[in-house]
Amino acid sequence: MKPQTIVILGTGGTIAGRAARPSEALAYVAAQVGIDQLVADIPSITDNGPVETEQVSQIDSKDMGFAIWAELANRVNHHLARAEVQGIVITHGTDTLEETAYFVHAVCNPDKPVVLTCAMRPATALFPDGPQNVLDAVAVARHSGARGVVAVCAGVVHSALDVQKTHTYQLDAFSSGDAGPTAYVEAGSLRLLRNWPSAQEERAIAAMKTIAKLGAGPGWPRVEIVMSHAGASGALVDALLVQGGVQGLVVAATGNGTIHHALEAALLKARDAGVRVVRSTRCLQGRVLATPGDIFPDSGGLGPVKARVALMLSLMVL
């Protein structure tokens, strides 16, 4: 049997948001409309094959956390293992979409497509962008040869590794930075520009095993993000050390990974106390390039929020 079912997992977000009036683009409540209803409102979604829906969560993605991530990874793996399933679409809020995309990429490393999508206007808007984004996401999930975790918004397909929310309001709110998009969706067809993303298989399997054990419970490694900036101090890092429990720190460093000397001194103390420290950059483009004498390892091209997820997973499997 040719796999042709697309499973659409709902998690909430503006795409499922409701406002009091259609003209209202800001004062709305996210995560109100169920995934069944969102999909029922797009009749042409079944034109090229069956779709199934499942509500995994119903939240504003600013509140995303480990319990939902564990459940989402479980459901993604469950459906990917079904022979009749061609791919998965996840509807998600835009605010932490890049973190969930990277998490699913790193722990599921799917050989079928897993496509996150979203909206910048609520479902009740005069011209909601959600339905077209969902249709585009389904087109990506149905594309022959598609694999790995990507995000689709405003007709642009971004790799889970590169995708970043870069705009607070516009419909085309995401960018892949200087890596560039993976593809465009044009009238339901894909114009592929780059290879599909893939993660390290062994690490994914090991991380998934730990996540299955941890579930919603405590025990997820605690990793915090600190930023280097003009006038930075080591006060936050010192406070974290005094409080205890922090296992990793990601520095959103300046430029090519440089850190204010006062913050750097505190980070060295943290490292000596057994805390793993990783350098990312505040810059939206480029990556931290290693230079001789670097004190802390760099994030391998990941921005701060994804570097935090990567460090958590790394702490889990060590």
Ligand code: SIN
């Ligand atoms: C959210 O991230 O859940 C709310 C904002 C959005 O989806 O654009």
